[in-house]
Amino acid sequence: MELVQCKKDVIKSLGHDFVEESPPSVLFKQNNFYPVFQDEYGTWLSTDEEGEAHIISEGADDLEADPWFGVYFNKL
Numbered sequence: 001m002e003l004v005q006c007k008k009d010v011i012k013s014l015g016h017d018f019v020e021e022s023p024p025s026v027l028f029k030q031n032n033f034y035p036v037f038q039d040e041y042g043t044w045l046s047t048d049e050e051g052e053a054h055i056i057s058e059g060a061d062d063l064e065a066d067p068w069f070g071v072y073f074n075k076l
Contacts, residue, residue, distance in 0.1 A: 002036045002063065004046065004056075004073040027054060028072065036063070044069075 010028040027048040028034060036046040036056060044057035044066075056073065057066040063075050 003033055003076045004036050004063070005033050005076060006030050007072055007074055010072050033076075034073075 006028045012025040034046045060066040
């Protein structure tokens, strides 16, 4: 298990076919710390503010190699 810090809020997005919540739900809050773990398929997951698991990186052995991860999180 690793620990990461959120650099900026990660907002829940449902996609173009759905009506978005107003105000939007924040899954991961800026400056908060979250445990991350890798599943048996190599996907990195973390639990949000409500305890639900979300994918934060796919297909990268090193979290910091994933561009999306780098925008939202710092690995500690």
